[in-house]
Amino acid sequence: MFRLEARSSTPAWFNLALPLLAIAIALLLCSGLIAVAGAGVVEAYGVMLSASLGDSYAITETLVRAAPMIFTGLAVAIAFRAKFWNIGAEGQLLAGAVASCAVGAIPMPGYLAMLLMALVGAAAGALVALVPATLRVKFKVDDVVSSLLLNSVIYYALMALIEGPWKDTFSGYPISPPIEDSANFPVLIEGTRLHLGVIVALIAAPLCWFLIARTTLGFKIRVTGENPEAARYGGINVQRVLLSTALLSGALAGLAGVGEVGGVHFQVMSDISPGYGYSGIVVAMLARLNPLGVVPAAIFLAAVMTGAEAMSRATGVPAFLSDVIQGTALLAMLVALLFTAYRIRRVGAS
Amino acid sequence: MSGRTERGASRHPCQTKLDRKANCYQECPLVTPAPLIEMRGITKSFGAVKANEAVDLSVAPGEILGLLGENGAGKTTLMNVLFGAYAPDAGEILVEGRPVAIHSSADALAAGIGMVHQHFHLAPRLTVLENLLIGIPGKSGRIDRAGGLARLKEIGRQHGLNLDPNLPVSALSVGEQQRLEIVKALFRGARLLILDEPTAVLAPSEVDGLFAALRSMAAQGLGIIFISHKLNEVRALTHRCVVLRLGKVAGRVDRPASTTSAEMAKLMCGHEIVPPTKEASTPGASVLTLDGISTSGHGGTPLRDVSLFVRSGEILGIAGVSGNGQRALADVISGMLRPRAGAMTIAGKAVAQFSPRELQGLGLGRIPEDRMTTGLVTNLPLADSMVLPRIGTEAFSRKGLLNPAAIRAFAEAQIKAYDIRCPGPTVRAGALSGGNLQKALLARELAFDPKVLIVSQPTRGLDIGAARFIHEKFLAMRAKACGIIVIGEDLEELLMLSDRIAVMYEGRIAGTLSSTDATVARLGLMMTGAEGHA
Ligand SMILES: Nc1ncnc2c1ncn2[C@@H]1O[C@H](COP(=O)(O)OP(=O)(O)OP(=O)(O)O)[C@@H](O)[C@H]1O
Ligand SMILES: [Mg+2]
Numbered sequence: 001m002f003r004l005e006a007r008s009s010t011p012a013w014f015n016l017a018l019p020l021l022a023i024a025i026a027l028l029l030c031s032g033l034i035a036v037a038g039a040g041v042v043e044a045y046g047v048m049l050s051a052s053l054g055d056s057y058a059i060t061e062t063l064v065r066a067a068p069m070i071f072t073g074l075a076v077a078i079a080f081r082a083k084f085w086n087i088g089a090e091g092q093l094l095a096g097a098v099a100s101c102a103v104g105a106i107p108m109p110g111y112l113a114m115l116l117m118a119l120v121g122a123a124a125g126a127l128v129a130l131v132p133a134t135l136r137v138k139f140k141v142d143d144v145v146s147s148l149l150l151n152s153v154i155y156y157a158l159m160a161l162i163e164g165p166w167k168d169t170f171s172g173y174p175i176s177p178p179i180e181d182s183a184n185f186p187v188l189i190e191g192t193r194l195h196l197g198v199i200v201a202l203i204a205a206p207l208c209w210f211l212i213a214r215t216t217l218g219f220k221i222r223v224t225g226e227n228p229e230a231a232r233y234g235g236i237n238v239q240r241v242l243l244s245t246a247l248l249s250g251a252l253a254g255l256a257g258v259g260e261v262g263g264v265h266f267q268v269m270s271d272i273s274p275g276y277g278y279s280g281i282v283v284a285m286l287a288r289l290n291p292l293g294v295v296p297a298a299i300f301l302a303a304v305m306t307g308a309e310a311m312s313r314a315t316g317v318p319a320f321l322s323d324v325i326q327g328t329a330l331l332a333m334l335v336a337l338l339f340t341a342y343r344i345r346r347v348g349a350s
Numbered sequence: 351m352s353g354r355t356e357r358g359a360s361r362h363p364c365q366t367k368l369d370r371k372a373n374c375y376q377e378c379p380l381v382t383p384a385p386l387i388e389m390r391g392i393t394k395s396f397g398a399v400k401a402n403e404a405v406d407l408s409v410a411p412g413e414i415l416g417l418l419g420e421n422g423a424g425k426t427t428l429m430n431v432l433f434g435a436y437a438p439d440a441g442e443i444l445v446e447g448r449p450v451a452i453h454s455s456a457d458a459l460a461a462g463i464g465m466v467h468q469h470f471h472l473a474p475r476l477t478v479l480e481n482l483l484i485g486i487p488g489k490s491g492r493i494d495r496a497g498g499l500a501r502l503k504e505i506g507r508q509h510g511l512n513l514d515p516n517l518p519v520s521a522l523s524v525g526e527q528q529r530l531e532i533v534k535a536l537f538r539g540a541r542l543l544i545l546d547e548p549t550a551v552l553a554p555s556e557v558d559g560l561f562a563a564l565r566s567m568a569a570q571g572l573g574i575i576f577i578s579h580k581l582n583e584v585r586a587l588t589h590r591c592v593v594l595r596l597g598k599v600a601g602r603v604d605r606p607a608s609t610t611s612a613e614m615a616k617l618m619c620g621h622e623i624v625p626p627t628k629e630a631s632t633p634g635a636s637v638l639t640l641d642g643i644s645t646s647g648h649g650g651t652p653l654r655d656v657s658l659f660v661r662s663g664e665i666l667g668i669a670g671v672s673g674n675g676q677r678a679l680a681d682v683i684s685g686m687l688r689p690r691a692g693a694m695t696i697a698g699k700a701v702a703q704f705s706p707r708e709l710q711g712l713g714l715g716r717i718p719e720d721r722m723t724t725g726l727v728t729n730l731p732l733a734d735s736m737v738l739p740r741i742g743t744e745a746f747s748r749k750g751l752l753n754p755a756a757i758r759a760f761a762e763a764q765i766k767a768y769d770i771r772c773p774g775p776t777v778r779a780g781a782l783s784g785g786n787l788q789k790a791l792l793a794r795e796l797a798f799d800p801k802v803l804i805v806s807q808p809t810r811g812l813d814i815g816a817a818r819f820i821h822e823k824f825l826a827m828r829a830k831a832c833g834i835i836v837i838g839e840d841l842e843e844l845l846m847l848s849d850r851i852a853v854m855y856e857g858r859i860a861g862t863l864s865s866t867d868a869t870v871a872r873l874g875l876m877m878t879g880a881e882g883h884a
Contacts, residue, residue, distance in 0.1 A: 003453055005436060214754070216747045223738060227727040233686060233718055234738035235706035345437055 026329035039315035048307030066302035071256035072280025073294040079249035088147030090277025091154035092125035096254025099124035104179030113183035125254020133246030195263030208291035384447035392441035409573035416588035421785035464535025479515040581611035633661035643692030660833035667848030675857035715800030728780025733761035764793035785816030
């Protein structure tokens with residue numbers, strides 16, 4: 001017989017081992033689905049791997065996809081550290097996209113446009129995140145529900161915009177007018193889509209780590225998340241910390257939208273985000289809320305997404321498998337997290 | 351194993367199934383009965399720490415066994431092994447002479463072992479009756495409310511454990527919640543009841559009620575294991591004691607009633623505990639003054655026109671039955687609650703904001719009543735908790751950037767200075783024992799030489815040695831001209847420490863006595879509101 005027993009401390013190598021374990025379990029479980037779909041498991045995963053990381057172009061494509069998830073993953077990781085349950089990164093991303101697209105469409109020198117796009121996009125995301133945070137701080141409204149519901153509000157507001165007043169008169173499709181060419185983010189490697197925003201995302205992760213680990217605001221975020229009562233007793237303004245966290249988190253999610261507009265799509269359409277905001281939750285959990293862990297976790301999910309499309313083409317397994325892998329990875333990670341607090345012990349039947 | 355039934359347990363008629371064994375033993379004392387439960391050679395390690403090492407222990411029906419030991423001696427661990435929370439590394443457990451395998455609390459309950467933890471396991475939104483019935487299927491899977499109600503009434507009547515079945519648990523006092531935990535265990539058929547420091551959360555007046563109930567249960571043949579750091583309680587209640595030290599049995603006491611507290615303390619600590627000496631001191635100017643403070647909008651009893659002062663080099667004790675405004679007083683002084691009316695000055699400066707930061711800046715040190723929830727962040731490294739109130743100051747950060755080296759150095763220095771037993775500053779604060787946590791909190795305040803110190807229940811849950819250490823630190827601060835307010839329920843502790851004692855009654859100061867006039871009897875009278883004194 002086996003049973004769970006509380007453990008007092010978690011070995012450091014768990015931080016690495018648990019996500020890997022979760023990913024392995026997810027891939028193992030999904031191999032069943034691949035088999036059911038009638039394809040060879042090894043072959044299918046092989047296609048996924050080579051299509052996502054097999055050559056330098058594939059790698060740049062994966063990185064381009066990872067960038068928005070690095071931002072949303074950071075947004076979620078920082079929010080969750082303070083136990084501000086921001087499920088609204090998707091809506092914040094969309095708000096950032098809309099705002100930056102509006103700015104990018106104004107003619108002005110390119111670098112000024114990019115800077116303004118980033119600032120305005122981040123501000124838009126921050127404002128959106130401020131809504132559930134304020135509701136929670138002032139009226140004790142559950143932030144999970146409010147931030148989640150706000151996603152739909154923003155999504156449909158965006159739809160109303162691009163179906164209505166903002167509709168691209170040139171093409172007639174429900175998409176916004178494009179941003180100025182000069183505002184397009186520069187491509188770093190000729191012949192790929194690797195844009196400036198990807199580098200910014202890669203730099204943002206260590207900056208966020210520094211913020212959490214090495215600044216007084218980060219200290220306050222950590223303490224507030226773990227024990228708001230002790231934080232208040234220690235003289236920390238808990239409400240202000242929650243609001244600051246929300247602003248920061250929303251700004252990061254907004255930057256995800258900025259990158260998609262400035263570096264990938266150059267305009268806003270209804271499917272500008274295939275759920276990057278929600279994937280951010282998976283990324284943050286796989287990273288165990290550590291900003292440095294967000295980068296590999298986001299790259300993993302991005303590889304699954306790009307790989308799944310190629311696999312679908314090659315083997316006929318539906319590309320939805322990527323969503324299933326994400327979902328099972330999250331579930332496996334949540335279960336694996338149990339082992340940070342508990343160990344399994346064999347108890348003799350004697 | 352002698353002298354087991356000299357008190358209470360004899361002469362009680364056999365009424366229930368529970369005391370079959372007890373009865374047999376009382377009628378034919380020459381036949382040694384199987385003990386109700388027996389633990390043999392229990393060893394349990396956590397990594398390098400041997401929490402229990404070859405511990406033998408047994409409880410007979412009708413016996414109240416005291417389990418003593420310093421903080422971290424392994425009492426809770428041993429009881430958790432018995433209750434199935436931990437699997438022992440070695441050793442066996444016998445119930446009525448038969449070895450049993452206890453792998454979970456369900457196994458323990460099935461074997462007739464019930465436990466009242468220090469932190470209760472109740473569902474706050476459910477009623478008393480519903481909490482009682484959780485996990486107990488009635489006939490055909492439906493919950494048997496009527497049957498539960500009848501049993502609740504019966505248990506209440508038998509042992510004086512009365513509870514309103516329809517109240518939600520969130521509306522119960524701590525004492526009532528504890529009563530519910532005991533009733534829950536009895537309801538599930540416990541024949542052995544483990545109580546882990548049950549009196550630490552009770553007001554002295556509630557302790558008598560608990561003891562009466564425990565004696566009544568023992569008289570019916572229940573075995574009881576009672577853990578407490580208060581030796582006078584142990585001497586008054588238990589029939590026999592086992593003393594643990596560093597995980598091993600350090601001694602057994604066969605007649606606690608006729609053993610002195612000093613002897614028991616020596617068994618626990620391995621050396622004598624001498625009471626600290628209080629030097630005479632001449633108090634200086636007032637360092638903290640409250641003038642007509644009233645509060646509202648707070649969970650507990652509000653303050654009504656409270657005025658008091660502490661001078662430098664003086665300890666002011668605040669006595670009172672808990673719930674008479676002590677919480678509000680501590681909250682106002684420590685900056686957690688803004689008063690509705692009145693003024694407060696610290697070292698002559700008026701307090702404007704009543705925020706923790708302002709008060710700290712004025713030279714106030716604070717040690718909260720609840721170490722685990724208010725004082726520390728259990729899931730973060732100890733060092734974080736030790737610098738928490740002053741993280742924004744030059745000592746630990748500059749321009750919003752932390753100074754990890756300074757934080758670590760500070761924590762290490764305090765760990766050394768206060769002999770805080772822990773693996774180091776990066777250990778989870780929650781892994782420390784109560785006494786060490788209290789030392790850490792004391793260290794974080796005293797390191798900044800406060801002019802005034804406010805503490806609530808400073809030695810609750812601490813062993814004698816640790817309590818003595820805390821007392822000595824208070825007296826040393828007093829000698830260094832710090833003014834100290836000690837809010838407490840332990841009158842003997844207050845009498846020993848204080849220069850003056852103020853008594854709170856219904857949110858007011860009922861009177862203040864100098865230490866030369868104060869006696870337990872007189873304070874007790876004032877605490878009931880009977881005697882006013884200015
Ligand atoms: N889950 C755990 N993991 C690691 N160490 C533990 C754990 N539980 C207890 N310990 C350690 O085992 C020892 C015994 O702890 P225990 O809680 O049993 O002491 P105790 O006698 O109940 O003390 P107290 O009087 O403070 O309640 C201590 O050194 C403690 O730090
Ligand atoms: Mg204990």
